[in-house]
Structures are given as C-alpha cells and as structure tokens.
Amino acid sequence: MPHTLRLTVTALVGLVVLAVVGAQAVSVEPAATPSTVVRTSETTRLPAPDAPNVVVFLTDDMRKDDLGYLPHVRNLLMKRGMTFTEAQSPHPLCCPARAALLSGQYAQNNGVHHNSGAYGGWESFDPSSTIATWAEDAGYATAIHGKHLNHFDADAPADPGWTNFDILLEPATDFENFTFFDGDSFNDDYVTTRLDERTVADIDTWAGRRPFMIFANHVAPHIWFPESAKGDGDGDRGGRLPPAEAAYAHALKGITPRAFKDPAFNEADMRDKESIVSGRPKLAPRPLKRLNLARIRSLLSVDEAVAHTVAALERAGELEETYIVLTSDNGYALGEHRFTGKDRLSDEILDVPLVIRGPGIPAGTRSARTVSLIDLTATLAQLMSLTPTMTIDGEHFVPTLRDPEAVGLRDTMLIQTGAKDPSARFPGWAYRGVLTQRYSYARRINNGPTAGFLYDRRQDPHELANLLSDERYRAVRRELERRYRVLADCSGTACNRDFGPLPRPRPAR
Template sequence: MQHVARGLTALLCTGILVAGTGGCAGADSGDQPSRPSPGAAAVAMDGGSKVATADTSDLVRGDGSDKRPNIVMVLTDDMRADELEQMPKTQALMRERGLDFTDAVSPHPLCCPARAELLTGQYAQNNGVRHNESKYGGYSRIKTANTIGTWFAQQGYNTGFIGKHANGYEHDSPRDPGWHVWEPITGNPTDYYRFRFFGNEEWRDDYVTDRITEKTNSAVRAMAAADRPFLLFSNHIAPHERQQYGPQGLTEAPPAKRHAGLEIDQVAPPIKAKSYKRAVVGGLPRKTPVKKRIKTSKVQKKWEARVRSLQSVDDGVASLFAELDDAGEAENTYVVFTSDNGFSLGERRLFKKNNLVQESLRVPMIFTGPRVPAGKTSDLPVTLVDLVATIADLGGVKPRLDVDGASFKRTLLGGTQPWRDTTLIQTGDKYQPRKHRNLRWKGWALRGVRTERYTYARDVNNGDRMLFDRARDPWEMRNVARAPKYRRTAAELDRRTNKLMRCAGDNCNRTFGKVPGPR
C-alpha cells in the first residue's frame, strides 16, 4: 500500500487535490508521508461543523477471507463526455491511472430509463421504464426486488446506494431491497440547496454534492471496517439544472460556494461545434424538439454553470480516492466514473437529452482498479447496460435476471474480445391517455441502432426516420434516411432495429455483418 499512499500524497501536495491534508514536507523524500486521519476530508467542503454520515447499521460483518474486489460507481447527471476535460482531479486520479472508454453511450439517454438500466442491466422493453414519468415511466415501474443490489447482497457483498434515485422516489417511498446502506435523496432530487435523504433527514441552505460525498466517504470507512467486499453507488446531481420549489422552476446548476468565483476563459465547446445552431439538412423526426432561436450568451452561461457545478464532484472523486487509500482498500477496488446520459447544448438546434445524437448519447466512462491498464483508452462501443454485466463479472456475482448487456471485463483488464457490431438505442415519450391510447407503441418515441459508422432511428408510431453517416458526416448534419443512394443502408439498419427492439438477454448482442454502404 505504501506506493499508493505516496502517489495520492504527491497529488495532494502538488495542488491537484484541494489542500487540507498535510504531510507534504516529506513527499519527495521516500519516507512514509503523514496522512489524513480516518474520515478527514481530502477536500475542503462547504458548510460548518455538521457532517452528513451514512446509516451503516445494517452492514454485515465478515472475517476478511473473501478477497473479491470492491466496486464503486460514481455517477453524474446529464454530463457530456467532453465535460470530463473540466475535471482535473478526476483526470489525474482516473484517466491517467485507468482505462478511458472513448465511445461509451447511454443507449436510452434520459434520467429514469438510464438509471433503471443501471439497476437491472436491461433495456426498457424488458425492465419496463421507458420515460421519466406517466404510466410507462418513473420509479414505480422498477422491479426493485431484483436488481444489482439484491444480486450482490445475496452473494456475499455489502451494498450501498447514495444520492439521486429514479424519478418519482418520494419521501414516503419504501426502502429498496438488497441495499445495506440506503441513502437516496427523496422527493425533488435537484434543488441542490434544500434536499432530503431517506428517513426524512432534511438539509436546508446547504449543498447537495458535498453531503453526497460525505455520506459516500462515511460508507467507505464502515464498509472497509466490516471486512467484507462491497458494492457502492454514489449518485451525484451535477451538472443537472436546478429544479426549485415555487415559481422559479428550472435554473442553471449552482456551484458550491468555494467555486462560485471560478473564472472560465474558455469558449464552450458546443459553440465551437460545426453543428452549432445549424438545422439538419433533411430534417429531424417531428417529435424532436428543435429550437428556432438560440442565444449564444445563454449557452455560454449555461455551460459555465455546468462546469462550476462539476468542480464539487471533482472534489468528491478526489476525496473518495483518499478515503479508499486511508482505509487500505485502494489496491482492491474498482472505481468507475460515468453519467446517466449526455446533453445537447445547441448542436443541430437541440437542447437537453432524450434524443439520439452524439452529444446526448455519449457519456464519460473511466475505470481504475486491479490490473486495469493505466493511461490507456479503448474505443469499444460499450453502454450503461454493458456496465452492469461487467460489474457483476468483476465481482464474481451471477445476475438473477437475463441481462441484456455484455461484460467487457476482458477489454477492461487489457485484453481483447469479440463484440457486437450493432447497439440498440431508443427514447421514450410521456404517455398521455387521451392523446396516446390508440398508439401501437405506447410510451415509445424513437427506436434505432448505432454501428461503427451509422446512427439510425425510426419513430415507431409515425414512421419518421433519421440516418446519419458518421464516416462522411461526423457532425451529423445530414439526415440521409430518404436519400436514394442510402436506400439499402437504411433498409438494413431498419431490419436490425426490428430485431433488437424486441431483444432480450444474449440476443441483444448479435453480430449482423457488414452494413451495405451508399451506392
């Protein structure tokens, strides 16, 4: 463990982590440096002496004989893949020391469906969650008795869930089975300053990211002391917009006080994109919410707010690694950092998510841990659904459901493996009984596939289609679904869509062969 401690302390002392740890005088001497005491934050958090702690009373004690690895997932909300560039501590602790999956996607890029995928390892046609709300969406659709939490708990792990849960998880909602540490936010999860954790632990005039971090660190200490392998989900809110009580509605993501004055002299990447404020030639499916007017100053302001809000998550990642090191668990823990979905900020005149373009589909995904190659990248097209299969594989845990994803453990540990050539992607629609009761595909909107070269989708209810040839059109500016020379291409991708939108288990990971190119 000594070399891990030295590495973390060197980062602390060179300012990559926020100060407050001490012991820097001997950091270059080769002597064992002084370390933070257990529970000491590696990052200065906002607030006074009150600290959020996790309820760890249900943890099961072990005897230390189970040597399986710990697994920690750090999840952000609505984070674009390119926003990882604005998190220097996470880059130093994870990207430089782990494997970065550069083509990771959220195959159903909306909060609740994505979170249901992360709990079940299944697509929405199998787990039942197609949207954030209504008859076909929300927390009530999740079968909580059979999730990754119950699998790991039943097979010898301590488990923990902290932070944002599925949409519709209320103050009086029941405790989900399988989780020894259960600390989700209830009610409105995106106020940032006024929030509740399960059990009606209410915080006002505070900052949610720091409290999630403190509960995460508290859980790590207790889980490490229990001498049993653990699975821990740490679910952050940033950089999601703030949903306030009252008439204010949605506003920009607020920063922690210590980051409010952060100066940003960079032009937002979306503004520099070739697709920014440009309409797609050939149009987009009718249900796609295209903006007619976009004010660049507002986009810049929104992006800067997102970056500032992510700085506290960056602090939290640094604090997590320091806690794992201090607990003696750093060398036996896999940490994965990812987001529930991406976010459009004006490209193709689109905003937000729940659309099947690169900015909404792509998410950051980095792994560190035992035997994970350091400072490497992989372009394997993995998804959040695959992440569940991989986490189970790393822990030696057998899912109690037919998961739709495939484990990429071999790639994660530096090897190679066969992989599917086509991935299912889809979006849902809020079900309105009076308006939608006669629809064939209730609760669905676009369903399609993504390959190495193409992105294809069809509105299953009105037939609108979208096809981007990313080899010739990397900015996805031309919808060629109706172009005569792409007729064979579109037909084959539509055939694959029909197969995969009904898939379950291994059938979701098929190899179809070469897609006919344009004539």
C-alpha cells in the same frame, strides 16, 4: 492518503486546470464529519476472499467533453485507469438510463420507458432483482447515495439489496435544501458536499471488514429545481442554472462551450431533419455559455469528491482492491442541432463519459470499443463474481479492461427513447433504432415512415446530413431497419449479435 501524496494531488490541480482552461486551482480539503446513515439490511453470507470493492460515481446529464475540466478525475482515474471514448447511454433520460444501469436490462425488459406517465417513473421499476440484490446475495455491503431513478415517495419502503439506502427525496435536484431517506434534512447547504461525506463514511465503516459496492449518485450538473421551482418532471423547463459550491463560484471564468466548435451547433440547414424538429430556431449563444459554465462549476465539487474517495480508500488500505467508475446517466446537447437537453438520439446526448480504474486495468489507456450502461452492469457483475437472478441484456467487457484493443461480439446496439402517451399505436415509445460503428439510425415510432434519421458518421461525424430518404443508402437503411426489428424485443444474449458486414452505399452519380 499519505501527507506527501495529498500535497502532490493538490499541486496537480492547479497545473491541470491552468493547462485546460487557464483558471484557478481547485483545492481539496478532507470530507466533512459524516452524518448518521440508516442501515436497511444486512447479510451474513461470506464473500469470496478476493472479492473487489466497487465505487460508482454517477453524474446527472454530464457531457463526455466535461472530463477535460476535472483535474482529479483526469489524474486519479484517467491516468490510472481506462477511458472509454465510445460509451453510450442506451436510453438517454434520467429514469430509464438509471433503471438500465441497476437492472442491466433495456427498457422493453425492465419496463421503464420515460421519467413519468403510464410507462415511466420510479414506480414502473421493479427493484426486487438488481445489481444491489445480487451483491447482497454475494456478501457485499451496499450503499446508494443521492439521486434514485428520479422521484421517490418518502412513505415507500427502501429498495431491497441496499445496506444503506441513502437516497434524496423530492425535489431530488435541489442543490441547497434537501432531505435524505433517513430523514436527515439540510437547508442552505450544498448537496455534493453531503453526498461526498456520506460516501466516505461508508468506506470508513466497511473497509477491512467486508467488500463493498457504493453508488454515489450525484445531482451535478443537472438543472437546479429548488422546492420553489415548478418543473414538469421530464426535462429542464422551469429549472435554474445549477449553483456552484462557494469555493468554485468564480472558477473558470471566460470558458467557451466546446459545443460551439461543433459544426452541428446552431446547424445551418435543418430542412432534412424530421418534421418535429426541422423548424427549430437558432439558439442565442450567451445563455448557453452561462449554462455551460454553471454545469462545469457544479462538477468541480464532484471532482473533489472523487479525490476524497481515493484518499479514503488509500487511507484504509483498500485502493488497490477497488474498482472506481465515473460515468453519467446520459449526455447533454448544448446547442447542437439547435437543441438543449437530452432524451434524443443524437451523438452528444447518447455519448457519456466512462472511466474505470481498478485491479488489472492498465494505467492511462483508452478504448474505442462501443459499450453501454447495461454493459457496465454486466461487467461489474463479472468483476464481483455476482450471480444475476434475472436475464440481463448487457455484454460484459472485462477482456477490454485487461487489453484496450479487445473487442466484443456485438456489432449493432439498440438505442431508444420513450413516451408517456398510453393511446399511441406503439405505446411507451418515441424513437427506436440502432447504432453501429458507422451508422446511427432510428424511427419515430408513431409518426410514419419518413419520421426518423440515418447518419453516416464515417462521412458525416457531426450528423448534419439526414440520409433517410437518400436512394444511395436504400440497402443500408433496409438492413438497419431489419436489425432494429430483430433487437426491438430482444432479451439476454439475443441483444448482442454479430450481424456481419452492412451493404455499401451506392456511389453518387
């Protein structure tokens, strides 16, 4: 990055943070000296002469509204690219969501339903055909830095397709004491800093020599599980607040979670909710406020990493030939519907941030097209001219990257969560349903016909009134159930259908 532009970026930080939350500016320093990285595979195939580079920043449990606190993301990605306001995680939990992104497939096809158990965990995923292997076949240099699906055995072989398989070993959500697959171990350190420098190191190595695809899988803002913490591996129980890098330990004091302004926060009446959640008590705001602040502070270091990557790409002359993506594996509830966490099919958990900057993308644009992580996989494959070696379920949205008003074929998206219980009537599944532009619908698979929800988001954008038993919506419910059954075992293009108009709800008497 030229010296004058570096000064401009640093100055913008203070202006944006002050405008958003009235806090101190975030400084940007050059990334640290890169560590030695292990190269697990090489390819000699020549890529297309116009092959673009791709850098994906994948955060862990980031809410869509967290974007407002990240000045570099706002100025270097959002103002220079396209923001998707209706991006979704099709399976909002770490391991299944990441498997969906790597494979471009729903869980019924890639086999990963949960973080652990008989139907989950990294062992359930077959890495032999992923966006990494397709990119390697096309002549790309490839790297994955940071968190894998969730856990990973240090004695297991590297996943195929990655030139640099640079993942974190267990515990993969320890911010301060951590070990990489190549054996590099750090104590009393900060994981985001190391992921930042390792990402920049690959750009410096490959720029000008061959096109590259880099996944920078950051830990922030996930709950912190140090080596001493005893988490259950599936949620946030037993964890601690994510620690901030020293530079941001006192940033943004006094901010209030945006969730507090949502009518769904500590929802007043939960009696219409399914029985397994209807009895939840209200949550104390103060711990949620501390959690929100810790999450945002941890993301400020990811924001800085984005600035370092943009600077490295510009320094190497690769910025205008690179698609830069920022997204998350899932969203996160901060007290909406009296819940904190993920692995549920409510709006704030399904919603993920998605910003893309790159060649041909109009600057400062927004798209309301509903897209999912598997669509992102299909889109990257299209942009990179890759040939998937298996059937993928996503619908690429390249036309929308050229024109934000462009829409796709699909009008109904499959959404689901998994379960570990192998003895259930429908093993491996918890909630399954569909999302349309207007409705959210799902059933708890093993708990009878009244366990589930139907929300009319046009009338009820905060999902307060469960209409599953409302006779006015009987025809709507039947059609959404039919669409779910059509999509439940879908594969490939069959997952992306235009079902046509839905029935109208009957008017109230």
